[in-house]
Amino acid sequence: MAEGCIFCKIVKGELPAYKIYEDENTISFLDIFPIHPGHALVVPKKHSVDIFDTDEETMKQMIAVAKKIAPAVMKGANADAINIGMNNREASGQEVPHAHMHVIPRYSADGLKTWGKNLYKNDRHKKKLCEAIKKELE
Ligand code: AMP
Ligand code: ZN
Numbered sequence: 001m002a003e004g005c006i007f008c009k010i011v012k013g014e015l016p017a018y019k020i021y022e023d024e025n026t027i028s029f030l031d032i033f034p035i036h037p038g039h040a041l042v043v044p045k046k047h048s049v050d051i052f053d054t055d056e057e058t059m060k061q062m063i064a065v066a067k068k069i070a071p072a073v074m075k076g077a078n079a080d081a082i083n084i085g086m087n088n089r090e091a092s093g094q095e096v097p098h099a100h101m102h103v104i105p106r107y108s109a110d111g112l113k114t115w116g117k118n119l120y121k122n123d124r125h126k127k128k129l130c131e132a133i134k135k136e137l138e
Contacts, residue, residue: 002047007098011045020072025058026065028103035104035112038077042066042101050088054099066101079105083114
């Protein structure tokens with residue numbers, strides 16, 4: 001429990017939420033400002049801020065719940081598709097600093113765009129990034 005964290009408050013029942021799923025480690029409830037109605041959040045009960053400080057077991061639990069609820073959200077919201085997303089840190093658009101995943105119903109002609117596409121400057125640039133990331137994994 002982190003002081004002042006709204007998702008910790010929802011976990012503890014101190015703030016209301018439209019819960020769709022709950023187990024020992026994870027809860028899922030409707031996003032208050034949905035991209036489309038039915039948009040759900042998957043939230044670990046244990047407080048962490050983002051993917052960087054969330055342990056692997058908790059990430060697995062979160063993705064398992066996303067996997068469980070995705071077909072239910074899709075059918076319940078009469079959607080054609082689902083986006084799964086997780087924002088990590090402010091520059092990514094993260095507003096609530098308690099790790100969570102979004103399960104977002106999508107419709108064939110809903111007009112929403114996902115991320116734009118970019119290009120590498122050249123092959124050298126691509127190789128450099130590839131090497132830089134691999135080095136971090138060593
Ligand atoms: P993010 O931008 O990934 O941090 O997403 C946070 C999400 O939490 C946003 O989509 C908000 O609409 C949603 N949200 C904020 N407060 C609440 C709340 N009290 N109950 C449900 N969803 C909330
Ligand atoms: Zn929290």
